Every structure is written in structure tokens, then in C-alpha cells.
Amino acid sequence: MSTTSDDKAGLGLAIGGLVSVAVFAVLVLQAENQWWLLGLIAGGAVLAVAAARSGVAARAESAFGTHQRLMNALVAAAFVAVIVVFREEHFTLLVLSTILLYAVVCLGLNIQIGYGGVMNFAAAAFFGIGSYTAAVLCAHTALPHLLILVCGGVMAALIGSVLILPVLRTRGHYASLVTIAFGILFRSFLEVNETLGGPRG
Numbered sequence: 001m002s003t004t005s006d007d008k009a010g011l012g013l014a015i016g017g018l019v020s021v022a023v024f025a026v027l028v029l030q031a032e033n034q035w036w037l038l039g040l041i042a043g044g045a046v047l048a049v050a051a052a053r054s055g056v057a058a059r060a061e062s063a064f065g066t067h068q069r070l071m072n073a074l075v076a077a078a079f080v081a082v083i084v085v086f087r088e089e090h091f092t093l094l095v096l097s098t099i100l101l102y103a104v105v106c107l108g109l110n111i112q113i114g115y116g117g118v119m120n121f122a123a124a125a126f127f128g129i130g131s132y133t134a135a136v137l138c139a140h141t142a143l144p145h146l147l148i149l150v151c152g153g154v155m156a157a158l159i160g161s162v163l164i165l166p167v168l169r170t171r172g173h174y175a176s177l178v179t180i181a182f183g184i185l186f187r188s189f190l191e192v193n194e195t196l197g198g199p200r201g
Contacts, residue, residue, distance in 0.1 A: 007063070013059050015074065128190070
């Protein structure tokens with residue numbers, strides 16, 4: 001019986017923590033004064049340390065692991081709620097979109113380096129391939145934006161599939177050098193390509 005009550009309490013703490021993070025994100029994104037922003041960050045840091053020392057954070061983390069599907073759905077709902085709050089503010093939506101894009105890049109690096117053991121120093125180049133593909137398609141076609149996002153990812157994956165061939169034939173530092181060379185070549189290609197806007201593309 002106590003296990004069930006502890007589980008419910010942990011779930012309640014996890015949901016409360018998630019709501020607190022969503023509210024904190026809304027307040028930070030609405031802050032227009034630097035002192036207000038610094039105060040929010042300091043207050044958030046104090047609350048985080050207090051939650052860690054009191055054991056509240058550990059119980060909430062355990063609930064996240066136990067109720068993974070529910071908590072993932074609630075995280076997605078919280079993110080959508082933040083977007084709905086700022087649906088009329090284009091700059092804030094741009095900031096959120098940028099955060100999501102860089103989060104996807106970090107997840108890709110985690111898979112490549114952390115799980116695959118492939119030292120890829122050309123992540124920015126693949127990010128650029130997807131971005132340029134999306135920009136060109138937006139400017140010159142009438143494709144839906146969601147389809148354009150998929151096309152950007154597919155193009156980066158196709159070129160990555162070509163690059164992986166020489167990488168698999170090398171080992172250690174030499175594999176890393178291949179990815180470094182690709183990153184440099186991609187940047188040089190963009191700088192001399194006037195069709196894509198040159199250095200300011």
C-alpha cells in the first residue's frame with residue numbers, strides 16, 4: 001500500500017516539476033528586463049538545488065522512469081502549451097524553433113559518437129545541407145513546409161550515406177580526418193557558390 005502511495009506521490013512530484021519548468025520557460029521567454037531575467041535564473045537555480053538536496057528531484061526522476069509513456073506525453077503537451085502561449089509572437093517562436101533544431105543536432109551527435117562510436121566533425125555541414133535544401137525548396141517551390149522539412153533531412157541523410165563509405169574504410173584518427181575534410185569542403189563550396197548566395201547564403 002505504501003509503495004502505491006509513494007508511487008503516486010512521486011508521479012505528482014514529477015507532474016508538478018514539469019508544470020514548474022513549463023511556467024519557468026514562459027516567464028523566461030516573456031522577460032524583457034535583464035534583471036528580471038537574472039532573478040528568474042537565480043530563483044530557478046535555487047529551487048533546483050533545493051529539490052536535489054531534499055530528494056524531491058530523485059523521486060520525480062524515478063517517476064519519469066516508471067511512467068515513461070505518460071511523462072513523455074505530458075512533456076510534449078507542456079511544450080505545445082508553451083507554443084500556444086506565444087502563438088502570436090514570431091521572435092519567441094523563432095527562438096523555440098532554433099532550440100528544437102539544435103536539440104535534434106545534439107541527438108544526432110549522441111547517436112553517432114555515443115552509440116555508433118563514429119567521430120563526426122562534419123555535423124555542422126550536414127545541418128547546413130538540410131538547411132540549404134529547405135531554404136531552396138521554400139524559395140523556389142510550393143511544397144508544404146512539413147514536406148520540405150522531410151526533404152531537408154532526407155538530403156542530409158543521402159549525402160551522409162555517401163560520406164560514410166570512406167569513413168568505414170578508415171580507422172581511428174583517419175576517420176575523423178575524413179569528416180573534418182568534408183566539413184571544410186562543404187564550407188568552401190558554399191562560399192564560392194553564388195547560386196546559393198555565396199558567403200552570405
